[in-house]
Amino acid sequence: MSETLLLLLQLCNSSLPLGAYSYSEGLETLVEKKKIIDSKTLNKWLVNELKYGSIRIELAIIIRAYNCYLQKDLQGLLYWNNWFSASRETSELRQQSWQMGKSLLRLIRSFESENKFLSQVINSFNDPCNYVIAFSIITANWEIKREYLLLGYLHNWVNNLINVGVKLIPLGQTEGQKLLLNINQEIIKNIDVILSLKDEELSSCSWGLCLASIEHEQLYTRLFRS
Amino acid sequence: MFEGSWQGKINLVYEYQQGKTKLKSAYHQAPFKIQRAFYPEGESICHSVILHTAGGIVGGDILSQNIHLFPHSQVFITTPAATKIYRNTEKKAFQDIMIKLENDTYLEYLPQETIVFNKSQYQQKLKLELGNNATWLGWEIIRFGRSARRETFTEGQWLNYTEIWYKNKPLWIDRQSLQGESQLFSEINGLAGKPVVGSLILVSTHTHNNFIKEIRELINHKFHHLILGVTTLQNGLLCRYHGDSVSEAKTCLIAIWQLLRREYGLNSTFKPRVWQQ
Numbered sequence: 001m002s003e004t005l006l007l008l009l010q011l012c013n014s015s016l017p018l019g020a021y022s023y024s025e026g027l028e029t030l031v032e033k034k035k036i037i038d039s040k041t042l043n044k045w046l047v048n049e050l051k052y053g054s055i056r057i058e059l060a061i062i063i064r065a066y067n068c069y070l071q072k073d074l075q076g077l078l079y080w081n082n083w084f085s086a087s088r089e090t091s092e093l094r095q096q097s098w099q100m101g102k103s104l105l106r107l108i109r110s111f112e113s114e115n116k117f118l119s120q121v122i123n124s125f126n127d128p129c130n131y132v133i134a135f136s137i138i139t140a141n142w143e144i145k146r147e148y149l150l151l152g153y154l155h156n157w158v159n160n161l162i163n164v165g166v167k168l169i170p171l172g173q174t175e176g177q178k179l180l181l182n183i184n185q186e187i188i189k190n191i192d193v194i195l196s197l198k199d200e201e202l203s204s205c206s207w208g209l210c211l212a213s214i215e216h217e218q219l220y221t222r223l224f225r226s
Numbered sequence: 227m228f229e230g231s232w233q234g235k236i237n238l239v240y241e242y243q244q245g246k247t248k249l250k251s252a253y254h255q256a257p258f259k260i261q262r263a264f265y266p267e268g269e270s271i272c273h274s275v276i277l278h279t280a281g282g283i284v285g286g287d288i289l290s291q292n293i294h295l296f297p298h299s300q301v302f303i304t305t306p307a308a309t310k311i312y313r314n315t316e317k318k319a320f321q322d323i324m325i326k327l328e329n330d331t332y333l334e335y336l337p338q339e340t341i342v343f344n345k346s347q348y349q350q351k352l353k354l355e356l357g358n359n360a361t362w363l364g365w366e367i368i369r370f371g372r373s374a375r376r377e378t379f380t381e382g383q384w385l386n387y388t389e390i391w392y393k394n395k396p397l398w399i400d401r402q403s404l405q406g407e408s409q410l411f412s413e414i415n416g417l418a419g420k421p422v423v424g425s426l427i428l429v430s431t432h433t434h435n436n437f438i439k440e441i442r443e444l445i446n447h448k449f450h451h452l453i454l455g456v457t458t459l460q461n462g463l464l465c466r467y468h469g470d471s472v473s474e475a476k477t478c479l480i481a482i483w484q485l486l487r488r489e490y491g492l493n494s495t496f497k498p499r500v501w502q503q
Contacts, residue, residue, distance in 0.1 A: 035414050048415040052408055057401075086389075086396035089464065090457040203385060203403035207423060208415040211468055214455030218442070 007142045011135070012152035014159060018103045018131070023096045024164045024224035026212030031168040032219065039175050042165045045208075046158060046183060050190050054206045055157060057087060058132050059150055059194045061202075065136035066146065072117070074124055081125065081133045089206060090213040092226045100131035108138050115141070147191060154187045164224065231286030231317070234258045238291075240272060242298035247272040250296070256280075258289070267493045271300040275500055276337075278309060285314025285347060289321040295331040297357075305337040306500045308472075313345035313382070323352040327360040332490075336483070338501070339367040339472045342384055344377050344406070349385040354429075356392045361430040362462075363486060367475045370404065370411065370421045378421070381406040390429045397461045398429055417468075420453075424467035424475035426482055429459060436463050437489055444485055449478045456482075476501075 014021060027045075030036040036045055049055050061084050068076035088094035105122055112118050118141055122129075139149040159180060166176040217226045236258040241250045246269040252260050257280035264273050276291070283289065295301055311319065327333055342348065354362055366386070370379035383405055390398040410416025417423070428437075441456045441463070453468040465482055467475045480497070488494035 030414065035418075044413070045415060048408075048410065048413050052403075052405070052410060053415055082395050083399060085460065086399040087401070089400070092457070094460075203387070203401040205402065205404055205408070205410050205416050207402075207417060207466070207468060208413070211453060211455060211466055214457045214466065217457060218455070 004142060004144045004148075008139070008144050008148055008152045011138065012156040014156065014163070017107070018100045019225075020100060020156070020160050021163065022225040023160075024168075024216070025093070025096075025161060026209045026216060027161060027164045028168060028222060028224045029212040029215045029219060030208075031165070036165070036169065038169060039165070039171055039179050042162070042169065042171075043179055043182065046161060047186050049209070050154070050183075050186055052205045054089075054204045054209055055154070056190075056194055056197070057084075057202050057204055059153065060197045061130075062132045062136045062139075062150070062153060063146060063195060064199075065133050066140045066149070069121065069137055069140035074121060077121065077133065077137075078124065078127075081130055082127065084130045084132060085127065089210040090217065092213050092217050093209075096225070097130045097132070098128040101129040101134045104131060104134035104138070105129055108134065108141075111138075112141065146195065150191050150194065151187065154191075158183050158187065168223070231284055231319075232257050232280060232289065234278075234280075234287070234289040236260060236276060236291050237293075238274065239294045239296070240299040240301050241296040242270075242300075245269055247299040247301060249274065258291075266498070267496050271302055271332075271492070273302045273498070274304075275498075276303060276305055278305070282310035282312050283319045283321070283348065284312045285317030285319050287319040287321075289319075291321070291323040291325075293323070293325045293333070293335075295325075295327050295333055295360075297328045298330045299328075300332040302334045302498075303336070304498055304500060308338050309340045311340065311342045311346045311348045313343045314347060315345050315381070318347040318349060318383070321348075321350045323350070325352070325354045325362075327354065327356050327362060329357040329359055331357065331360045333362055333364075334483075335362070335364040337366070339369055339476075341369045341372065342379060342382075344371050344379050345382045347383045349383075349387075351387045352389070354388075354390045356390065356397070356429070356431050359432045361428070361432055361490075362390065363426075363428050363483070365424065365426040365479055365483070367424040367467075367472060367479070368422070369472055370417065370423075373421050373470070378419075379404065379406050379411045379417075380409070388427070390427075392431050392461070398427065398459050398464075400425075400427075420468055420470050422467070422469050422472055422475050424465075424479050426465040426479050427459070427462065428486060429462035431461060435489070437486060438463060440485060440489070441465065441482055444481060445478075448481065452478060454478055
């Protein structure tokens with residue numbers, strides 16, 4: 001375990017050059033419009049996203065793509081990549097996923113240049129590769145356990161968005177860290193639910209995120225990328 | 227089948243011959259009915275009105291629509307009134323809509339609003355297959371709860387899946403859910419207390435300008451006070467409205483629809499009679 005833990009920590013570290021810190025996933029709009037004004041309202045937003053939002057679909061697709069990689073099911077992997085691209089509701093969310101996917105694939109290539117199967121998988125993408133798919137490829141390749149990679153992915157996601165809140169609301173660093181600590185229980189609670197989702201159950205309630213993201217594409221001044 | 231519930235079917239096939247889109251065959255089973263095809267804007271585009279004669283959808287209903295456009299047909303479909311989904315805490319109602327658009331076809335599928343009563347359980351799936359050079363322009367306008375009675379949607383379940391495929395590849399997958407118990411009716415992640423959502427979707431395998439700039443100008447000019455936005459999809463665009471009023475949703479989505487019609491060289495001042503109440 002110790003080595004796979006280190007690999008997971010590296011993968012979920014915000015210093016990994018993927019540019020995750022430059023996206024706010026709708027939060028910049030919500031702060032600008034005073035819908036999110038403090039640590040309490042940010043916490044509520046994040047917990048609702050975890051329970052009902054589009055992040056559930058991200059995780060469910062990671063698990064599916066991870067299984068495909070382990071079973072050497074290349075068609076399946078491409079299927080879920082296309083599925084995920086089609087499910088991104090806004091141009092901004094799609095571009096974010098593709099840009100981070102591309103950056104992560106580039107890293108994976110340099111990490112694992114000798115790995116023939118991995119190279120074959122990466123070369124088989126004719127369409128842009130989503131971040132969730134790249135993430136499942138490398139975690140499957142490193143044989144990181146499903147529960148752990150989901151925890152890592154969610155930790156990274158929450159951490160990034162709390163940092164957005166720290167910058168924009170703004171919140172104190174300590175307040176941000178306390179928020180992160182408090183959300184851990186919610187993360188753990190949701191992992192099992194997400195692992196048990198059937199394909200037919202992949203759904204979310206995402207009007208809030210979608211409209212905030214659409215509006216962000218048009219926001220007059222922005223700190224975060226669109 | 228449950229007592230008092232329906233297994234309604236409607237199958238519509240359109241074909242194009244000598245400058246005219248014809249309704250080649252129409253099969254329907256209650257509570258669905260189809261009005262005779264008509265041509266208010268010339269013979270190339272066939273208009274159909276699908277009726278639901280039972281007044282609304284109840285738990286246990288299993289409804290299906292199959293719509294098939296043969297090459298070169300152009301079709302406009304709407305409904306004469308709002309669709310109501312009644313409360314039923316025991317049984318779920320289902321509707322499956324399968325649409326096949328062959329090469330060089332154009333379909334506008336613009337039903338009137340759906341009113342989702344509190345404590346109703348409903349699942350809709352719309353699956354669309356596109357051929358080459360085919361265009362889909364559809365919308366959905368949904369009100370959660372009968373707001374005039376101050377009803378909100380705090381119990382029940384609503385699932386709405388839309389999938390658009392081209393050559394075994396999905397172009398657009400939208401899987402929305404609203405669980406009444408989740409409090410998302412009032413939370414900002416969901417409806418933030420505003421019960422009406424509207425989505426207009428254009429997906430086309432025809433190479434085209436995506437008209438985003440024109441739509442944004444229209445929104446900024448006429449609807450800047452509303453929660454209304456547009457973004458690009460992989461082969462098209464998505465407009466979403468969110469607010470308190472079905473008529474407001476209709477006003478802005480109709481304006482966008484007319485703009486798109488103008489861009490497609492169709493009659494942009496046309497408005498079906500059944501919409502004018």
